[in-house]
Amino acid sequence: MPDPEETAGQARGKPEPETDAERRRRRAQFLRELNEAKALRERVQPRRARAARMRQAMRMRTFRW
Template identity: 75%
Template sequence: MRDRDFHDTPSPGTDRGTGRGAKPGAVPERRPDGVAPRDPEAEREAERRRRRAQFLRDLAEARQLRDRVQPRRAKTARLRHAMRMRTFRW
């Protein structure tokens, strides 16, 4: 039994914004700058993710710099972490 007719029905990912209730030939509405309008909540979430990704990149870079300028402290931290992982019971 087939779920849908693959030749007549486009996949759900094509023509976003033209789903239920839209005309068959409808094109998603666009702003004058050519960008499709987005939900303000989705924009906030995307901006939060971008800021978080930048923060995590900066944090990793700072950790690498600290390890490079303080090799002894980095080595003891690595050994301490390895010991913690060895004694941790899975």
């Protein structure tokens, strides 16, 4: 949920430069949520998830460096 002060600053048209620490924190949160969503999808649809893993493994085996 966005901070009310951030949204007020953005509404005025003053985008404040985000620090590296803030960007890394947002990225880490995004990656955690993404991994959680993938794990949930694997539990809910195990056959489809297994097929997706097999396709990914095949792509990795046939990839040329």
